[in-house]
Amino acid sequence: MRMWQTKRMRLLDSLLCLTTLFVAAMPGSYAFGQSKSEDKMIPFYIGTYTGPKSEGIYRSQLDLASGNLAEPQLVAKLDNPSFLTIHPTKPVLYAVSEVRRGDQRHGAQVMAYRMEADGKLTEIGGQPSAGQGPCYVSTDQTGTVALVANYGSGSIASLPINDDGSLAPPASGIQHEGKSVNPQRQEGPHAHCIISDPSNEFACAVDLGLDQVLVYKLHHGTGKLEAQPSGNYRAAPGNGPRHLAFHPDGKHAFVNHEIASKLSSIRWQAGRFHELETLSTLPTDNADSNSTAETLVHPNGKFVYCSNRGHNSIAIFAFDAAAEKLTVVGHASTLGKTPRNFRIDPTGHYLLAENQGSDSIVPFRIDPSSGQLTPTGNSISVGGPCCIKFVLAK
Numbered sequence: 001m002r003m004w005q006t007k008r009m010r011l012l013d014s015l016l017c018l019t020t021l022f023v024a025a026m027p028g029s030y031a032f033g034q035s036k037s038e039d040k041m042i043p044f045y046i047g048t049y050t051g052p053k054s055e056g057i058y059r060s061q062l063d064l065a066s067g068n069l070a071e072p073q074l075v076a077k078l079d080n081p082s083f084l085t086i087h088p089t090k091p092v093l094y095a096v097s098e099v100r101r102g103d104q105r106h107g108a109q110v111m112a113y114r115m116e117a118d119g120k121l122t123e124i125g126g127q128p129s130a131g132q133g134p135c136y137v138s139t140d141q142t143g144t145v146a147l148v149a150n151y152g153s154g155s156i157a158s159l160p161i162n163d164d165g166s167l168a169p170p171a172s173g174i175q176h177e178g179k180s181v182n183p184q185r186q187e188g189p190h191a192h193c194i195i196s197d198p199s200n201e202f203a204c205a206v207d208l209g210l211d212q213v214l215v216y217k218l219h220h221g222t223g224k225l226e227a228q229p230s231g232n233y234r235a236a237p238g239n240g241p242r243h244l245a246f247h248p249d250g251k252h253a254f255v256n257h258e259i260a261s262k263l264s265s266i267r268w269q270a271g272r273f274h275e276l277e278t279l280s281t282l283p284t285d286n287a288d289s290n291s292t293a294e295t296l297v298h299p300n301g302k303f304v305y306c307s308n309r310g311h312n313s314i315a316i317f318a319f320d321a322a323a324e325k326l327t328v329v330g331h332a333s334t335l336g337k338t339p340r341n342f343r344i345d346p347t348g349h350y351l352l353a354e355n356q357g358s359d360s361i362v363p364f365r366i367d368p369s370s371g372q373l374t375p376t377g378n379s380i381s382v383g384g385p386c387c388i389k390f391v392l393a394k
Contacts, residue, residue, distance in 0.1 A: 040064045042345055043119060044352075044390045045093060046072060046361070046382055047084045053359055053383025057081050057095060059119045060361075060380060062390075067350055067363050067376030076113055076121040083136045084389045088143045091115040092124070092165030093389070096134035096148065109134045110148055110159065112166050115391070125166045130173030131155035136193045141200040145171070145223040149205060154189025156205045156216075160223035171223035180211045181237045185259055192258075193243045198250035202228065202271050206244050208258055211235040213244060215271060233266060233273035243294055248301040249321055256281065256295040256306045263295060263306050263317065265326045276324050281306045281315040283331055293340045299348040303329070303371035307339040307353070314342060314353060314364075316371050332373035336360045343388035350376075354385035361385055 041061045048054040056079075058072040081095040093113045108126030116122055133152025139145065139161065146159040146167060155175045160168040176189035190209035196218060197204060203216045203225055215231035233255070235241045240259030246268065247253060253266045253273070264278040281292050290310030297304050297319075304317040304326070316329040334342075336355025343352050344366070351364045351373055361380050364373035 044388050045084055046385055047081045047387030049080050049384035058382055068378040069380045072380055072382050083387045085138045086389050087165055090165045094137050096137045098135050127159055127167045127169055130157035130170045138195045140196040147194040147203055149191040149194045151190050154191050154209055156191050156194050158223050158225050172225040176207050178210050198246055206241050208240045208242055211239055231272040245295050245297050247297050254295050254304050256292040258291045261290045261292055281308055286311055294342055296344055307342055309338045329371050335362045340386045346390055352388055356384050356386050359383050
């Protein structure tokens with residue numbers, strides 16, 4: 001019996017070792033407990049609104065051991081690079097330039113950069129966004145097409161990605177139509193986010209002005225988008241949906257409502273959205289004016305976070321996927337003003353809050369059991385920070 005147990009333990013040890021090696025070798029992944037000193041620093045890029053304190057895109061690093069952030073360095077000059085994304089397999093970063101081009105739509109509004117070994121960015125071209133005021137860019141799961149939301153014109157676009165990571169002209173440029181009940185904010189369409197779903201069959205566009213998340217079939221051969229109106233999610237009038245995040249299980253999603261300061265949990269099934277419940281992102285005693293900005297799901301799927309601008313906090317929710325139940329856990333001050341964006345590091349240990357109004361990025365430790373946030377005591381100064389994207393280990 002003892003000999004059998006010994007052999008069994010050796011077999012389990014071998015399997016554990018193989019599993020660890022497999023996880024560490026997965027593209028774009030981090031293995032927990034890595035011991036190499038170079039793996040303790042995770043680089044990330046910062047999108048900003050340019051002005052007296054910012055000239056474009058910056059780069060910093062997160063120290064996984066301490067939670068400290070490195071002094072940011074300017075790596076590319078660009079007007080209002082308000083949202084960034086990184087190609088899933090190539091060393092290429094994409095950025096929107098959130099500026100108006102008058103009535104001309106031929107100016108480059110979506111830029112592609114090669115990420116060099118030293119972290120600097122080299123421009124490899126740009127394309128128009130088929131609209132005005134681009135505010136969001138993402139790629140599909142395989143990196144064959146870039147998806148862009150234009151807030152100003154209320155339109156979306158899909159841009160095929162070339163073999164070198166550069167962008168081809170838009171394959172689709174779709175103008176949203178309509179309005180909703182808020183005459184100041186919803187006088188027309190305002191596309192604010194577009195991402196592919198976990199199956200990579202659909203693109204989902206969040207439109208604040210229409211109170212909808214619109215579903216499109218994504219044709220990978222051409223990069224074109226085809227409307228699937230039967231799958232659309234319709235929010236309560238005046239909610240003003242802004243950003244969408246999918247749960248790791250691929251069956252649920254969450255959308256934050258900028259105008260109403262709410263968060264909705266949604267079931268995603270066969271290309272259709274079905275709302276489950278909607279909760280406030282604010283404490284019951286809040287008296288400040290407020291708007292939400294970003295929503296993200298923790299890598300473990302147990303927690304959902306949403307930023308409050310005005311209350312200047314991160315709202316923390318627990319999510320039980322089996323019961324499809326969303327519960328308020330609490331609120332953490334971002335120790336600054338106007339947290340437009342925040343990002344969770346790939347290991348799930350830290351949340352970095354970007355305070356656009358006070359030009360700071362503040363890191364927090366994430367409690368893996370409760371989801372609560374604790375400041376590390378460190379912060380960095382960047383002018384008008386509004387987007388963070390981590391560079392994943394390859």
